[in-house]
Amino acid sequence: MEFEVGYMLSLIIVGLSFLGFFLSMMIDEVNRKKAVVIFILSLILFGLGVYYYYVVGLWQKESGGPSVNKLNYYLHVYRPENQTEIPVLPFQMEK
Numbered sequence: 001m002e003f004e005v006g007y008m009l010s011l012i013i014v015g016l017s018f019l020g021f022f023l024s025m026m027i028d029e030v031n032r033k034k035a036v037v038i039f040i041l042s043l044i045l046f047g048l049g050v051y052y053y054y055v056v057g058l059w060q061k062e063s064g065g066p067s068v069n070k071l072n073y074y075l076h077v078y079r080p081e082n083q084t085e086i087p088v089l090p091f092q093m094e095k
Contacts (some may be wrong), residue, residue, distance in 0.1 A: 003056060003059070003060045004043060006052070006056035006059070007053065007062055009052070010049050010050075010052040010053035011053070011057060013045060013048060013049035013052060014049035014050065014053075016044045016045060016049075017043075017045035017046035017049060018042075018046075020041060020042030020045060020089065021036055021042045022041075023038055023042075024036075024038040024039040024042060051066070
């Protein structure tokens with residue numbers, strides 16, 4: 001359960017950074033300097049969120065956590081070590 005909480009917190013941080021991006025676009029109409037500052041802070045927050053997601057994935061890999069989510073599988077953050085099975089297509093199955 002602790003891995004899921006870590007993933008959710010990192011995705012919340014990334015979501016807050018996107019809100020900062022949108023806010024900087026809106027403030028750009030009024031004050032350009034403030035918009036640039038908010039945009040840079042949002043980039044930093046986005047980087048921290050992605051790094052936190054990666055760290056939680058490494059922590060899950062080292063601890064041998066039982067649950068693997070599909071996003072980590074496709075991002076190559078966490079994959080189980082026993083991936084030697086060749087997938088069988090439906091038309092190749094014996095009846």
